Amino acid sequence: MGTLAWIAVISLGVWLWLLLGQGFFWRTDQRLPRCDAAPGAYDDWPTVVIVVPARDEAAVLPESLPSLLRQAYPGEAEVILVDDGSTDGTGALAHELAARYGGLPLTVASPGEPEAGWTGKLWALRHGIALARARDPEYLLLTDADIAHEPDSLTVLIAAARTHGIDLVSQMARLRVATLWERLVVPAFVYFFAQLYPFRWINRAAPGRRALATAAAGGCVLLRTATAVRAGIPGSVRQSVIDDVAVARAVRRAGGRVWLGLADRVDSIRPYPRLADLWRMVSRSAYAQLRHSPLLLAGTVAGLAVVYLVPPVAVFAGVYGVGGDEAGAVVAVWAGLAAWVVMAGTYVPMLRYYRQTVWLAPLLPVTALLYLLMTVDSAVRHYRGHGAAWKGRTYARPEAAPDR
Template identity: 75%
Template sequence: MGQTAGVSALVWIAVVSLAAWLWLLLCQGFFWRTDVRLPPRRDPGEWPYVCVVVPARDEAAVLPASLPSLLAQEYPGRAEVFLVDDGSTDGTGDLAHELARRHGGLPLTVDSPGEPPAGWTGKLWAVRHGVARARARGPEYLLLTDADIAHAPDSLRELVAAARTGGFDVVSQMARLRVESLWERLVVPAFVYFFAQLYPFRRIGRRGSRTAAAAGGCVLIRTEAAERARIPDAIRHAVIDDVALARSVKGGGGHIWLGLADRVDSVRPYPRLHDLWRMVARSAYAQLRHSPVLLAGTVLGLALVYLVPPVALVVGLAAGSGPAAAAGGLAWLTMTATYVPMLRYYRLPLWLAPLLPGTAFLYLLMTVDSAVQHYRGRGAAWKGRTYARPETVSEDG
């Protein structure tokens, strides 16, 4: 009797999981599609002045592969680069000067703002310093890009053309992340897939939609929009600063766009699982607003959506329950099918698609670990800094 009740419960749980996947497939902004690329664009009659701001902390290992690509931008208008050395100990600033001397190209200014005051993350304090220096020159647009991002020679030109043509205040591209090691291939495409599931790109670009997000590695923002939204001061304590920026701009009536990049790439390696674990865990609990309730809901949701389908299929077959096996199998098939476009975008073998439940389980553990580290006082730690939860930060200033 108990075994029958257990199988019956599994059937219902599997059916709920399948229903959740059908809803995600049809009603969540077609998040699984990867054809949201730079929108239609045409060259403006006059190219606006653009300042590129690059916050950098201990980036000497990746700077030779990224900074020359910015200096070599084939932009028809006036542009210059401001690299802000955020307290580096590895010679990042000196290396930037050397790369500029060696490669030439756009004018480069290297500066350092000193340690961030209380209430500021290091990156946003560096961005604030760079933006202030840039604004003094009167640019129409600011390109905020990370020190590990390499841009194709026409990247800036295409971003500006898209912003001007579409009337966007923000145009952001999610850089193609590195997928060379085994763990990168298992974890990285799923990271982008989960992000798109939370923030469907099609909804972000739609006027009137409340969905707002950006990808911090590549954000072109109109200077006027940044001033109106008080960027970065209004988001100074945000660990997930790209989403916070997009929400501030969109909340002030701005029009934003986010999509996948074709020729903007991250050159930062994450060769080990430990490296990827730190990357996700440092901000996962912040994404949940440090809420135990949201954490519990997320764990249950991940288990229902990603773990139940393979369990229901295997247990259903073992117990001779056709309904449980069918519901679990259909849910797993739907999950696998929606993951295939992301694997194709990353040019990875499609046999990785059925492994998504295992990767989702890793993300579940990373999220729980993020909460554990937070309550141990080590949450949101990155490159020697640990940030307080927003509620403990003074709102003065």
């Protein structure tokens, strides 16, 4: 057989392993554990402080902040919005929204510019968590300013954490999917994340034991305050750009139990209408995910090519008799087609979760090629000194701070 036929066979083998051996990452059934979230389910609902880091979020705040203020939570709760050096009136708008909608008490605070060694969001969380701890809450809900919550979101999160003894409960908010580029790129973003951090592996790991995967989704993280203190959060992860994964790992190291799943009633309202917007979202942290390692970058590029690009290339090359004899062409076509079918089949559940047509599934290699280019661009930007740039701040070489 020719080289392409052998690579196609390898790709098929990888996909069969991914289908059965990677924690069934492609399934979308990891949702909040069942529990009784009725207002009378507990005699004493714990106190909660919701901390919202916000930098130039005036465009999304009118939809997201009222959803927090209107939480129908049976216990005591309040909201702290940390205005992280906004220039668009985010803090003033938050006061206006609180006056208009009422609901939970709101505090708006500003931490000033980050100290050396801190990323902006974690600096804001440091300030917000410090203010929250003065209220002595049992739980902290860390949620981004572009996340909208259904009225019972906090109640359901607390019920799940209490019923199942979970220290960190995180939901991956359903991202906005409206434009053509969002349909093509966004569901794949969550699909790739779940492939890298299979939710089943995260959720089944026993506290204190080495886990096959550990992660969280930063848009919605319910965290037991005592566990956060024990894990040194956020100081122990103060330099992390991929802060949600770093926080989950810190909780796990501190002996806490972590749970991550897909959200049904928590949504991201931030729009990414153009490819350039999605490109920036991915490329700003992709190389940081690879620990700024050229070796890991090369392996990632090669892996993406073999796993996602080879199947369609093998099919078309084999059909047109390119790069081998007749027998090799037949093997390339059938192995490539089988790998492509398995690939598309594993993508269908995520498309259904996002209420998208399943006919997007065969286009996953196109999306993977885009992600490959975004990853390479992230590395190029790093070596040009741009690093991870977000809302006017650039982190040239961010990495997790050493444990204390």
